[in-house]
Amino acid sequence: MGVVALVWLMAPEGAWAQGGGLEVEARAGVVVSTSLVEGAVALPGAPPGGSVQEFRVVPVAAPLVVVAGRMGLSPGLALELSAGWTFGRLEGEQGTETWRVGDLGVGHAVASLRRRVGELLHVRGGLGLIHYGSDAGLFEGGPGLKPVLEVGAGADLDLGGVGVSLSAVGQAHSFGTAALRSGGGSGIRGQDGTVFRFALQAGVFLGGGLR
Amino acid sequence: MIPRGLRLVMPMAALAVAACDAPTIPPEAGAYDFTFQTTPPSVVRWPVGRTIRVHVAGGPDPARAALLREAFLEAAAQWESAVLFDEYRFAEVSAVQDADVVLFWSIDPVPVDTAGCPPEVTGARALTWSCPHPTVPGRLRPFTVGGQPSSVRMVVSVQGSEATDPAGLKRVVLHELGHVLGIGRHSPNMDDVMEAHAPVDRLSAADRATIQVLYHVEPDIVP
Numbered sequence A: 001m002g003v004v005a006l007v008w009l010m011a012p013e014g015a016w017a018q019g020g021g022l023e024v025e026a027r028a029g030v031v032v033s034t035s036l037v038e039g040a041v042a043l044p045g046a047p048p049g050g051s052v053q054e055f056r057v058v059p060v061a062a063p064l065v066v067v068a069g070r071m072g073l074s075p076g077l078a079l080e081l082s083a084g085w086t087f088g089r090l091e092g093e094q095g096t097e098t099w100r101v102g103d104l105g106v107g108h109a110v111a112s113l114r115r116r117v118g119e120l121l122h123v124r125g126g127l128g129l130i131h132y133g134s135d136a137g138l139f140e141g142g143p144g145l146k147p148v149l150e151v152g153a154g155a156d157l158d159l160g161g162v163g164v165s166l167s168a169v170g171q172a173h174s175f176g177t178a179a180l181r182s183g184g185g186s187g188i189r190g191q192d193g194t195v196f197r198f199a200l201q202a203g204v205f206l207g208g209g210l211r
Numbered sequence B: 001m002i003p004r005g006l007r008l009v010m011p012m013a014a015l016a017v018a019a020c021d022a023p024t025i026p027p028e029a030g031a032y033d034f035t036f037q038t039t040p041p042s043v044v045r046w047p048v049g050r051t052i053r054v055h056v057a058g059g060p061d062p063a064r065a066a067l068l069r070e071a072f073l074e075a076a077a078q079w080e081s082a083v084l085f086d087e088y089r090f091a092e093v094s095a096v097q098d099a100d101v102v103l104f105w106s107i108d109p110v111p112v113d114t115a116g117c118p119p120e121v122t123g124a125r126a127l128t129w130s131c132p133h134p135t136v137p138g139r140l141r142p143f144t145v146g147g148q149p150s151s152v153r154m155v156v157s158v159q160g161s162e163a164t165d166p167a168g169l170k171r172v173v174l175h176e177l178g179h180v181l182g183i184g185r186h187s188p189n190m191d192d193v194m195e196a197h198a199p200v201d202r203l204s205a206a207d208r209a210t211i212q213v214l215y216h217v218e219p220d221i222v223p
Helices: A002-010 A178-185 B004-018 B062-080 B160-164 B166-181 B205-214
Strands: A022-033 A037-042 A052-059 A062-074 A077-094 A097-117 A121-134 A145-159 A162-175 A193-208 B050-057 B088-092 B101-105 B126-129 B154-158
Touching: A022 A052, A022 A077, A022 A162, A052 A097, A062 A097, A062 A193, A077 A121, A097 A145, A121 A162, A178 B205, B050 B062, B050 B166, B062 B088, B062 B101, B062 B160, B062 B166, B101 B166, B126 B166, B154 B166, B160 B166, B166 B205
Parallel strands: B050 B088, B050 B101, B101 B154
Antiparallel strands: A022 A062, A022 A193, A037 A052, A052 A077, A062 A077, A077 A097, A097 A121, A121 A145, A145 A162, A162 A193, B126 B154
16 A cells, blocks of 8 residues: 555656745654564473463554654655654563563654645655664664655644644554574574554644645 | 656565564474473463562671672573563562562571471572462462561572682572572573583573573463
């Protein structure tokens, strides 16, 4: 779906005229995420197919702030550069147990194309980098920077002269750490995988000329 | 307009990002049996995410006390580094009553009341002991301290003669903290800290795998 959106965003459209104008936007919202790690264990020596307990480590729903700048490329089309930070924490879940794994900060920076749809709506898609930081053992050795795909859609409103936006955003990126890959030195080799993040954001923007 | 090359690269990058499953830890490999030899065998461990509070009763001799404390801190750090998701942590506490575990020299008085839960006399260099709760199934019995209730569930004694060999003391304490965490048996492999007499001062891959598995298996007994 994200790929379709990107292709559509980048499709040439002869009717687009010359662009111009700048906007700056501050957004805040809430982000949820799929698991950073999933696993399953059974008692050593248990017969195959015996009782297995699954566990997962997942970022809890967390506040997110984003600052974005936009430059018009043509009427209805803008280039957006955004950077955001999530103030989160990691939680483990298995059976009836949950536990706090550690604090989690997630920073991301994305360059995207933003296209207006009608008078109020917009869609956006782009690529960037994402970084996870935490004191949890999982992050020993650091996850480094990972490429991230971002797609979003929303509405832009004029409330008494103040530009307000509401948007939904999805991100996808690969995830893996040195500690995960080495199993913390246990020989239990973790495998990299994909993490999806979803956010609902509200923002205010200054500037104009992009509508 | 968007350069043609970029039009191709961005969807391909999107596919690369979105084509995989969630990050995973595969089923365990290399863990040894950690169950306690009850009938049937039982899994004993602290609740996941627990900070295990340890009181180090080093005794009246400051030098001996410092040795035991240093051995505890190094052992705790090793065991904490063996798990990826902060399944447990150790914290040192100054008051016996506030501890979950008490560590002391066997030549000093036992810091808790052991009536009803005496140590098995084995002649071992160190010993970790606890007792089932008399009325609450699946729990361990709390010790009293000076007749007063406490949170102490496990006691670890170390032979006083270990003070003459600081390196050996660290190995012994590292081994006993494995029992405190819930490893109820000895490894059959001399490379592992949890082998009964192994001259090993660093956790092996099997020690790490075992503790990782233990803290993701449902327990039968929770201290």
